[in-house]
Amino acid sequence: MGRAPCCDKTVVKKGPWSPEEDAMLKFYIEKHGTGNNWIQLPHKIGIKRCGKSCRLRWLNYLRPNLKHGGFTNEEDYIICSLYITIGSRWSIIASQLPGRTDNDIKNYWNTRLKKKLISKQGKAIHQQLSLRLEPETISKRSSFGQNQILMIHDENSKPPLNQTLHNQKADPSITSFAMEEKRMDVKDPVLELFSWEQNRVWFDIDHNAASSSYHHHASPHLNSMTTTTSSSIGTNSSLQMSHYTINNNDQGDQEMFFMAGFDNLQNELFDEIINNNTAEFEFRGTETLDNNCLGHEINSFVDYPLKDNER
DNA sequence: AACCGACTCAACCGCCTGCCT
C-alpha cells in the first residue's frame, strides 16, 4: 500500500494558477504568514488547491524579491561551479543566488546552460560531468570551501576545466597545497604550466632558485585523486595536494586542488571557458613554502585556443 | 497561413527527511 496522498485529488484544482488565486494566496500570506502549515493554508484562504501546490506557488512565483530569467554571467559561473562540485542539488545552488529559486535554476540548467557548456567544451566534458557527478555517488552531507580548484580531466586529451567556488561558509585558512615531502629549497617565483595527457593532468614547476626541476603529475581518477610527484633528479614521492575531501558514499574520498590568489581571476577564466574554445590554460604565479606547506599564488593565466581540427 | 518539431517553464509527482507524539 502506498503512502496516503496529502490531499483529496478529486477535490483540489490543478493546473495553472489564476490571477485571483495568486492574489488570495499572496494577500493571506503577507497578512498572516503561512502558519507553518501548508496543508491547512488553502482551507483557511478558501481556495481549492493542494497545500503543496500553494507552497510551490508562493516559493517559486509569489514571494517578494524573486528574479525571473536574465541570468548573468556570474550566475552562470556559480551554477556551473556548484553543479560540477555537488551535482543537481538545486536548493543548495539556489541558496547561493539571492532571488533565484531551485526550480528556476533547474530549468535554466536543463534547457540552456548545459547545452551552452556542451557546445563550447565538447561532448567529452559533458561525459566527464556525467561520470563524475552522478548524484548518488556524492555524499549529500559534503561541503566545500573557498579557493578550491576542481581539475577535471577527460579521456580525450581535451582541456581540464578548472573551477573556483564561492561559499559564504568557506574556510579562509585553506590556501595552499600541503606536501608530505619537505622542501626547503624553494625561494623564488616559478612558472607553472598546467596541461593534460591521457588520463592525467600535469603541471610543471620550474624552480629558479633550486638546483632541480620538478614535474608534478596528478592523476585524478574518479575515486581517488591522491597524486604522485617525480622530479628530474629521479626521486618519487607522494604528494598530498588537498586539505579537503568530498566523501563518496561507496568509493572513498575524492580530493581537490587548492590554490591561493585565484579568486581575482575566476570570472575571467570562466568567461574563457564559456565563450571560447580554450584548449589549455597556463597559470603563472609564485610558489612559497610555509610550515612545510607548498603554496601556489596564482597571479595570471594564459589560455590557448583549440586548434581548428579540435573544435 | 498552416503545420510541425524544438524549446521553455510552471506545475505536479512521489520519495526522503526530520519533527512530533
Added chain:
DNA sequence: TAGGCAGGCGGTTGAGTCGGT
C-alpha cells in the same frame, strides 16, 4: 523507539510558445 505527518526536494510532465519550412 516507532509511526504518522508535513515540509522539502529533485525528476518529470505537458501546455504554451517560438521558429523554421
